[in-house]
Amino acid sequence: MPLARPDIDLDQMAEEFRPKIGFKVRRQLGPSNPDWEDLVNEILAQAVDKIRSGEFRGDSAVGTFIYTITIRRIADYIRHKSRVLRHVPEPSTPADPAEDAEREQQLLRLADAVAALAPKYKAVLELYYFRELSREETARRLGISPAQVSERTHYAQRLLRRRLGGDFPFLVRPGD
Amino acid sequence: MNNCLFRRRVDDYLLDRMSADDKGRFEEHLFQCGRCFRDVSEHEAVLAAVRKHGGRIFAPDARTAPARRISRRGFPPAWAYAASAAAVLLAIWIGFHPGNRDGGGVPLTPPSSDAIRGGSMEGIAPAGVLPAAPSALEWKPAEEGLDYTVSLSGPGLAWSGRTAAGRIEIPPDIRAKLVPGIEYRWKVRAFAPQGGLAAVSRETVFRIAP
Numbered sequence: 001m002p003l004a005r006p007d008i009d010l011d012q013m014a015e016e017f018r019p020k021i022g023f024k025v026r027r028q029l030g031p032s033n034p035d036w037e038d039l040v041n042e043i044l045a046q047a048v049d050k051i052r053s054g055e056f057r058g059d060s061a062v063g064t065f066i067y068t069i070t071i072r073r074i075a076d077y078i079r080h081k082s083r084v085l086r087h088v089p090e091p092s093t094p095a096d097p098a099e100d101a102e103r104e105q106q107l108l109r110l111a112d113a114v115a116a117l118a119p120k121y122k123a124v125l126e127l128y129y130f131r132e133l134s135r136e137e138t139a140r141r142l143g144i145s146p147a148q149v150s151e152r153t154h155y156a157q158r159l160l161r162r163r164l165g166g167d168f169p170f171l172v173r174p175g176d
Numbered sequence: 177m178n179n180c181l182f183r184r185r186v187d188d189y190l191l192d193r194m195s196a197d198d199k200g201r202f203e204e205h206l207f208q209c210g211r212c213f214r215d216v217s218e219h220e221a222v223l224a225a226v227r228k229h230g231g232r233i234f235a236p237d238a239r240t241a242p243a244r245r246i247s248r249r250g251f252p253p254a255w256a257y258a259a260s261a262a263a264v265l266l267a268i269w270i271g272f273h274p275g276n277r278d279g280g281g282v283p284l285t286p287p288s289s290d291a292i293r294g295g296s297m298e299g300i301a302p303a304g305v306l307p308a309a310p311s312a313l314e315w316k317p318a319e320e321g322l323d324y325t326v327s328l329s330g331p332g333l334a335w336s337g338r339t340a341a342g343r344i345e346i347p348p349d350i351r352a353k354l355v356p357g358i359e360y361r362w363k364v365r366a367f368a369p370q371g372g373l374a375a376v377s378r379e380t381v382f383r384i385a386p
């Protein structure tokens with residue numbers, strides 16, 4: 001029987017990968033899908049089992065290993081869901097109103113902070129994020145280079161992090 | 177400071193300007209690189225806030241007013257949005273093409289109205305169940321000369337397109353990804369030639385009958 005990898009701290013692994021798995025699951029299923037948290041727990045449990053049983057032998061990075069489990073499980077979920085819906089139209093489960101209200105508050109706080117940024121950052125966020133112009137078109141309209149467009153979104157992110165501290169980022173932290 | 181080479185793709189990833197292969201590689205990298213993951217998470221949050229509240233953040237009066245004042249005073253009360261919506265309501269209806277015009281219809285309203293707050297107004301658009309994957313999305317243009325950005329998303333799918341017409345074809349490769357029984361959402365934003373946001377639709381949901 002293969003041996004479990006003794007060098008992997010499973011608690012630490014769960015702590016590191018829970019947000020990453022949550023991020024991927026929510027992007028794939030939509031942020032209001034009520035099943036996302038269960039799916040994250042299931043994926044983590046699978047990863048822990050496979051590491052404990054020695055199925056993960058370290059041929060790839062742990063991240064790649066867990067990413068693979070994640071995308072397979074999501075694909076299964078979508079397949080199963082469409083099969084179920086083929087037979088029984090499922091009523092959509094309403095999202096948790098308390099969670100929605102909290103998320104809305106956080107988004108408002110962040111929007112406030114964005115509104116208070118210097119005009120040169122706001123202009124980039126307006127054209128590139130809000131109007132969804134291409135990087136090149138955004139650059140052309142602002143008279144800067146396309147590389148500067150990316151630099152400014154990154155710099156805006158750092159300013160917002162400084163301003164919002166521990167509240168940021170908040171949208172991708174499962175189980176908070 | 178994150179000097180990772182993947183960092184420069186963060187916005188491409190979030191704005192869905194990446195091939196499927198690159199996207200897979202990028203996501204796999206996120207599972208290995210804490211700094212890129214943090215960057216993506218933070219950019220995603222900013223993008224969500226801007227998409228949802230951009231109409232207000234970038235409104236002309238917000239642009240000229242001192243930023244600190246906006247921040248301290250918070251946002252206009254809900255009745256102010258409702259009043260401005262009532263005053264300048266644009267009666268534009270969005271429907272699916274072909275068929276099911278009733279099921280998918282949502283009004284476009286000016287950006288200063290409550291509709292810009294999109295997701296908080298749940299359940300306003302009737303959920304449309306379509307007999308087959310739609311080949312196009314269609315709406316009634318508000319006035320001449322507007323530019324429309326349409327976004328369509330769902331599990332494993334995020335697509336957006338631009339047009340000056342009141343209709344946009346869904347590319348065949350995107351159409352092929354629509355799975356029966358799964359919910360997809362779409363939304364239209366109209367921009368004036370000078371670049372100002374003229375109108376935003378509420379988000380609407382459709383599902384292809386199994």
Ligand SMILES: [Zn+2]
Binds near residue numbers: 180181183212
């Ligand atoms: Zn990286």
